[in-house]
Amino acid sequence: MSFQQGLSGLNAASKSLEAIGNNVANSGTVGFKQSQVQFADIYASTLSGSGAAQIGIGTQIARVAQLFSQGNITASNNPLDMAINGDGFFRMSSGGTISYARNGQFELSKEGFIQSASGARLTGYMADANGVVAIGAPAELKINKADLAPEATTKYELKLTLDSRKNVLNSANFNPDDPTTFNDSTSVPVYDSLGNSHILRTFYVKTAGGEWDVFATNDGVPIGYDPAAVPPANAPVALGTMQFGPGGVLIPSIPPTPLVVPMDVSTGATTPFNIVIDHTGTQQFAQSFGVNKQLPDGFPPGTLTAFNVASDGSIVGRYSNGKVNVLGQVILSSFANPNGLQNIGDNQWVETAESGVALTSAPGSSGLGSVQSARIEESNVDLTAELVNMITAQRYYQANAQTIKTQDQILQTLVNLR
Structure with missing residues (x-):
């Protein structure tokens, strides 16, 4: 009598129940991928090589495969939480040891590194002070919380509509404090090299x-004096003259276009700093004065107030001065055979010879999925299906136990023969 078939069946059913139990236990684990026990039959070899009358001697576990199907993506209140929508793994570093994960629940360490609950640090590409990502060897991502340095204003794009119906005035009488000496004006804040704000009014x-004629003031002080002007002494000098053709279009070939405004400051910043005013697109029509475009560059210093992760993995910081800057970029890795990865716990895998070499790139490229900020990927365990599988595995176990019982009864009958 042979108990081999029943014993192998019991062992297989037990392993299947273990895998199902592990799946059920991790049904709430973020980024978890369910396991599936796969079986193969066993046949003893024969001297004749003929299998016509061969009877199998049971079953064996061929492998325990993980199913890397997509889990549901749900919202999170943590901007550092990330979910991968599609193929790929987060590349993690623990003291230089590289591992891979689908669990995107991250937090900032006291040093500013993005890390998992186990302390493994997320890797990617770092960016310089200008927000340019340096694509090269992956590094542990660190959020730079340093203030964003100010940038002096150098260019001012200004597109206006001037009212051709306005009265002609004598520009020699211009006085910024007397609205009867000019037709229209507009103002904008500009910044010196230290980030101090100044009001440039044209x-x-x-x-x-x-x-x-175009005049300007810097914080209320007229720009451009003619000491030889009498009377009045020190009368403001026009920065330049804009001329329009019969169709109301600015004639750019007649200088000075654009206008250069020297800004003298006493804040300790670079002085003077020149601002080029570009009036391209300004027109003169029989309609009210209007500002169609007003875009100076430059900005004051700013502190980091928040950041989020874009779908391509770019970590975008937002500053108190309204500016945004790229702080780094998350990368993803993929494998030719994900089932060849070795699971080391803590929702992490490591590369093996069976998995193949990791192919690393930015999210959304090379077949990799995208990254969603303030999202998490839930376990892909179907709890209902696992409970049904548990019942099936239990019946499978009972049936194999019954074959052993039957074999025992037959053996007992033979022993009792006289």
């Missing part, structure tokens, strides 16, 4: 049918 005085 004034427009119609001197002829298609000509407008």
Whole structure:
């Protein structure tokens, strides 16, 4: 009598129940991938090589495969939580030891590194102070909380509509404090090299049918004096004259276009700093004065107030001065055979010869999935299906136990023969 078949069946059913139990236990584990026990039959070899009358001697476990199907993605209140939508793994570093994970529940360490609950640090590409990502060897991602340095204003794009119906004035009488000496004006904040704010105000005085003199003040102080002007002494000098054709279009070939404004400051910053005012697109029509575009560059210093992760893995920081800057980029890795990865616990795998070499790139490229910020990927365990599988495995175990019982009864009958 042979008990081999029943014993192998009991062992297989027991392992199947263990895998199902592990799946059920991790049904709430973020990034968990369910396991599935796969079986193979066993046949003893024969001297004749003929299998016509061969009877198998049971079953064996061929492998325990993990199913890397996509889990449901749900919202999170943590901006550092990330979910991978598609193929790929987060590349983690623990003291230089590389591992891979689908669990994107991250936090900041006291040093500013992005790390998992187990302390493994997320890797990617770092960015320089200008937000340019340095693509090369992956490094442990660290959020730079340093203030964003100020940038002095150097260019001011200003597109206006001037009212051709306005009266002609004598620009020699221009006084920024007397609105009767100019036709229109507009102002904008600009910044010196230390980030101090200054108000640049431009004034427009119609001197002829298609000509407008342009004046400016810096924090209320007129820019450009002519000490030889008498009277009055130190009268402001126009920065330049804009001329328009019969169709109301600015004639760019007549200088000075654009205008250069020297900004003198006493804040300890670079002085003067020149601002180029580009009036391209300004027009003169029979309609009210209007500002169609007002875009100076430069900005004051700013502190990091928040950051989020874009779908391509870019970590984008937002600063108190309204600017955004790229701080780094998360990368993903994929494998030719994910089932060849070795599970080391803590929702992590390591590369093996069976998995193949990791192919690492930015999310959304090379067949990799995208990254979603403030999201988590739930376990892909179907709890209902696992409970049904548990019942099936239990019946399977009972049936194999019954074959052993039957074999025992037959053997007992033979022993009792006289």
